[in-house]
Amino acid sequence: MDWYPLYNSLRIALISSVIVFFTGIFAAYYIARLNRVVKGILDVILTLPMVLPPTVVGYFLLLLLGARRPVGMWFQEQFGIKLVMTWYSGIFASAVVAFPLMYRTARGAFESFDETLAYSGQTLGLSNTYIFWRIRMPACRQGILAGAVLSFARALGEYGATSMLAGYTPGKTATISTTVYQLWRTDNEALAFQWVVINVMISAVVLLTVNMLERKNRKEGR
């Protein structure tokens, strides 16, 4: 059996969830501070990928990153690399689709944060950076952790946008989800089933980890 789809899926999911982790947190933190109108508009734009069909997201991404499109052409000229139909094209697709999950859960966590903790930190002379990393983030870790795991799981399961951006090339751009579809289409049901089992197992492990972490946190918090 060729294990490449597993390896490729995991690296795409890991890299995109790391990207989404930081961008989501910072977007959530700074957008919460903006005035209502701007906040409302940005909120809609950043959440859209969650409710749009992944193929529509893929379409937009192709408009941007495609070989004859502005960003795609710029990268081709400057660095001689293409952004679509490669293994890392999946990262763009997964990151965009998973971003709203991280952004929204982090925002919810930040909104329920007791601002007087930050205020008291400031009056005690603690720097804003210290307050952010050592007080705000730990207090919000439940929500942020949940967001990180959800976005990892979503990135791992991404199919629609990925298939449009990266296509399916065995040993190159194949991921678990695209492989399952390809195998099913070519009547290789037995192998498709194996990949389905692997996917279910990974997802179950991820969710179990979250539950365990949450229980541990709750105990420490007491």
Add this chain to the structure above:
Amino acid sequence: MSLYVDIEKDFGSFRLSTRFEAGEEIMGILGASGCGKSMTLRCIAGVVKPDRGKIRLDGITWFDSEKGIDLTPQKRRAGLLFQNYALFPNMTVEKNLMAGLKAVEKDRKKARAAVAEMMERFYLTGLEKHRPSQLSGGQQQRVALARILLTKPRLLMLDEPFSALDGYLRWKLEMELMDILREFSGTTLFVSHSRDEIYRICDSVCVMDKGRSAPVAPVKAMFEEPKTVAACMLSGCKNYSAAQPDPGKRGREQETAWVRAIDWGVSLECGQRVPEDISCIGVRSHYIHLISGEIPADAQNVMECRIRRIVEDVFNMVVMVSSINAQSDSHNVWLRLEMPKEQWKAYEEQESAKVGDKIMVRIHPKDILLLKS
């Protein structure tokens, strides 16, 4: 050592406008909830920015909208004790104290020693590894105070420090806090909605009402001679009537002056010249006395009233009466009398008084508070 505050901030539906000066003393800020007390402290600490005005401590300008000065809260380092104490929930007691000290003491060894000393002084020894959620309300307050005092602030601000506690514990903590405050040399602002706390703890008081601050007054004067209706209400007075100087009676006697209590339909002697701009009078419940038997010849301000309600309180009797001459029969113009239970029992037996009966009450001229709105 002095704090000068003169700030304004517009919240749309609510406008904050505070002005006061406090020396090396404990100054109370008294006001109902939502009157802008906490917001004032936050503006002083620098975590909320006022629209306009000035804040100065010991000659150093913290905020000046005209000169564009706005020091960060980190630079001001005002000691602000939050209502919920704001201990960092993810850190142990020891870490909480160390975090506060981080900004002023770089030497870890010295910091540790200072923390240990402070823990002992605040009866916290043994709780080093506990988390805030494992502590009682009193312990949390001590940790929060210790954390603030470790940073050696020159200004201490306490925001309703006892509101999260009840009854007995509240009193115990108040005693502890008094000891700590006595040792603190600098300006202390004490925010509370409890007139009793303010009276016991503070030297002077600034009353706030709907975002506006009244002139600062010594605490005793504020309670004995409140000048405005808002201050009078906060001082615990419960009987009010719209009032105006009584010109009809003014000429008759030279040394006394009269006031017309419009809601009660009577003219009262108040033992002092009545200023033209008063709009209201107040009388405390304990200062309206029942007359039993004959009316003494020298009795002043006798009012004929009808008993409307008799309510038994924990230690007192509360008797609600309405003036016979009152224009309206609304609850708002009823008078509230309060007295020890035995006193009412004796009166009740002697006069066989019950709800609906007519009774005579008197008010001593010096007990009438002349108020501006």
